[in-house]
Amino acid sequence: MVSNMKKLKEILEAAGIKPTYERLRILKYLEENNNHPTINMIYNEVVNDIPTISKTTVYNALNLFVEKGLVLPLIITGTELRYDRNTKPHHHFLCEKCGKIYDIDIECPYFKKGYVDGHKITELHGYFKGICKECLKSK
Numbered sequence: 001m002v003s004n005m006k007k008l009k010e011i012l013e014a015a016g017i018k019p020t021y022e023r024l025r026i027l028k029y030l031e032e033n034n035n036h037p038t039i040n041m042i043y044n045e046v047v048n049d050i051p052t053i054s055k056t057t058v059y060n061a062l063n064l065f066v067e068k069g070l071v072l073p074l075i076i077t078g079t080e081l082r083y084d085r086n087t088k089p090h091h092h093f094l095c096e097k098c099g100k101i102y103d104i105d106i107e108c109p110y111f112k113k114g115y116v117d118g119h120k121i122t123e124l125h126g127y128f129k130g131i132c133k134e135c136l137k138s139k
């Protein structure tokens with residue numbers, strides 16, 4: 001988790017992205033919140049600091065981050081795109097009750113081998129749905 005502006009700037013520059021203030025602020029949100037946010041979640045937070053920012057700016061910044069490999073787009077709910085700063089292959093768990101998305105770190109044997117049924121694997125997206133442990137506890 002990086003929240004230091006200098007470090008954030010280095011991350012953007014290393015990815016070949018010009019570090020504008022808007023992009024730095026969006027990256028800061030992604031670093032500080034491991035919540036697989038939607039565009040709206042990011043926008044609603046960042047607009048507090050930058051009242052002039054538009055949703056299009058947030059959208060464009062995220063597209064650029066995806067293109068440069070800084071974040072992974074995640075389609076899990078079926079209705080909205082979420083963004084994940086954790087770009088190494090991992091699974092997800094979506095809670096049907098509270099809507100929270102958890103990272104699940106399990107090793108996929110096929111991904112490790114690199115092939116499944118003769119097909120070469122370049123990406124892995126696996127997800128589970130159910131009731132999360134927090135919701136199970138508060139029943």
Ligand SMILES: [Zn+2]
Nearest residue numbers: 095098132135
């Ligand atoms: Zn839950």
Ligand SMILES: [Zn+2]
Nearest residue numbers: 084086092103
């Ligand atoms: Zn994740």
